[in-house]
Amino acid sequence: MTTGEQTAARAAQRTAAPSVGQGPARRTAAAARVGRVTAEMRLIGGGLPGRDGIAAFNRMYLTVTEELERRLAAGHFDGRTATAELGAAFAERYLDAVRADTAGHRAPACWRPLFRMRRHPAVHPFQFALAGLNAHLGHDLPLALFDTCRALDLLPDELEGDFERIGDLLTGLEERIREDLMPGPDLLDVADPLTHLAGSWSPERARGGAWAAFRGLWALRAFAPLLEEAAEGLDATVGFAGRCLLTPLRS
Template structure:
């Protein structure tokens, strides 16, 4: 786990603070550090499986942001990362959407193959990771909330925040992982489903990054 944490810290040092990828990276670095402490304290039912899942999960994010061409689910965040009309909270949620909505299911499958087990064997650890993410999401929203104007129901950001749910996203990720495991002997169908999942999650990410404030002239 230290290897992926080191790569995230290197990204944090290299990227400008307001860069959209940097915003998500800081959030995810905190998440991964929290998961590492929980594994070390024995808070997961299967520490070995939890560690393997956490590492493979993180590696998918790092591969995406370091690639010449990222998967469709990550492209909105990468393309809009310096847009003056997008708020930091939107960057964080767009990254979480890509990572949970697409990467988590694929990380479950690669972990199952590495440990020679079925998804059911990882379900308790999957749920524990999800519970940690949900608990941290509220803090993330509070930390990155731009101000009391969000109490206005007509504020576009208020609408965006209410239209996406991490809890629903992780439920969808588990369903996608189970389906991909069922399709493992039909590689063409599995690839078709994975591409569809990637595109769908990318569309949601683009919506989450809808500019919600006017750019201030330099």
């Protein structure tokens, strides 16, 4: 099933199903999902060689889910069920892509460049991590926002604060990727291709694009064929950007 078909099917299911509410039980269940996601990401990382492209992204993203899990356990976010729900739905989309690729199935187009190039010796670890973040922010986040609104019977404006909370964690991730994986200034200069690539992608612009894409998908929620088409287009567009980010830079 394609990304667009999955989105349309989930929209239809949510239309037919009543809301399950946002009480403590739902919040606890969502926090438990975040814990399971974190545990699965640790397993994924433990089974991959360090130079693998998925491993490069997984290591960085694991720090986000661990921090989200810690904050949920400490009672941050003012008891917001939606923040836990969004965080879980968001991370699960990355894991769905990994599971699909591992099983030999077709992953979303936005993730395919990273899966295909993950062992290329001329692609820098920074590129792998950035391409993963591009796929996750550009494609997975809008669809996770859509799913969360449906699951909790919310309107987009009611989810904006939760979107900002998750987005702040991801901005910190992008900063860590640059700090940990970019070569030091003594190894780079203004003409270095990696320098130009690093400046071509912005987490702030990606976050803004994700929110706009979500609002567009939400406006089409009652029109399954158009919703499917829009989701497919988003997937393909983000995948194209991923291919550019993974351009081999070393011979």
